[in-house]
Every structure is written in C-alpha cells, then in structure tokens.
Amino acid sequence: MALSPAEIDRIAQLARLSLQPAEAERMREQINGFFSIVEAMQAVDTRGVQPLNHPVAAIRDVTLRLREDRVSEPDQRQANQQSAPAVERGLFLVPRVIE
Template identity: 55%
Template sequence: MSLTSSDVQRLATLARIELDADEAARTLAQLNAVFGLIETLQAVDTTGVAPMTHARDLALRLREDQVTEPDRRADYQAVAPAVERGLYLVPRVIE
C-alpha cells in the first residue's frame, strides 16, 4: 500500500494540520516508508510461533504485602473541619 499526495493532504486536513508542499512531500515519503516496513513484517511467516508478552522471558518476583506505617486516619480526620463515615467533606464547587 502506498499513499498519494492527495491522501497526505486529506489526512492533514482531517488532523487540522497545515502542510506546505515540501512538508507534504517529506511526510508522504516517511509514511510510505513506514507502510513498506509494515508490509515487510506482514510477509514474515509466523506459523507456529507462540505470542509473547515480552522479548525476554521474565517473571515477576512477588512478595507478601506488609504494613510498614501505622494507621493514622483517625488522627488526621480528628483535625478536619468536616468528616462523614471516614470521608472528608468539602464545600460544593459545582452546581
């Protein structure tokens, strides 16, 4: 697949981008190069290749969650102007 200059101008219009003739020509060449790479990748036979989530076979080392800080919620809410059921109440700013 290759684009034409009218395709690039249409894309620029849709994206609300102003391109002069030189920029349109450079963009056309770059987009056609990208489409060429995509076509090359699509031509590769991947039959029997398992999908991967990462290029390297990595495993996450998980650990148990540990509480390291004391629960000070009651202390913080004791000095708040308004609290209801554990939530801070603030003045309404949107009608």
C-alpha cells in the same frame, strides 16, 4: 498500501496542520515507508511461532520477577478525605457537571 498526496492533505486537514508542499511530500514518503515495513512484517509466516512474553526470551530463558501481591501501605481513606468538602459512605461528592 501507499497514500496519495490528496490523502496526506486530508490527514493534515484533520490534524489541523498546515503543511507546505515539500513538507507534505516528505510526510508522504515517511508514512509510505512505514507502511512498507509493516507490509514486509505481515508477509512473514509466523504460524507455529509462540509469542514472546519478553524480547530477551528469544535468546535465553527469562523468569519474570513478580512481587508478592500483598498490601504494602495502610488504609489512609479517613485521613485523605478529611479535607474534602463533601464525603458520603467513603466516596468524594462533587457538584454535578453534566445536565
């Protein structure tokens, strides 16, 4: 997939960018270069290849260091809501902003 100069102009317009012709051409070359990399990656047959959970897993076993799932801080809801102008059943009340 390659973008045309007209498509680059349209993208620039949507992004509210004012590109000079040389800038637009450079942008088109860079984006088309990116697309060619993506096309080359899509051409690789990856059937049967297991996804990696970590990039280093391709060269050695990786054990993820996960912390124990436990409460690490005390409940501070009451203290945090003391300065709120309005609270109801533990929730902050705010003025309606959408009609």
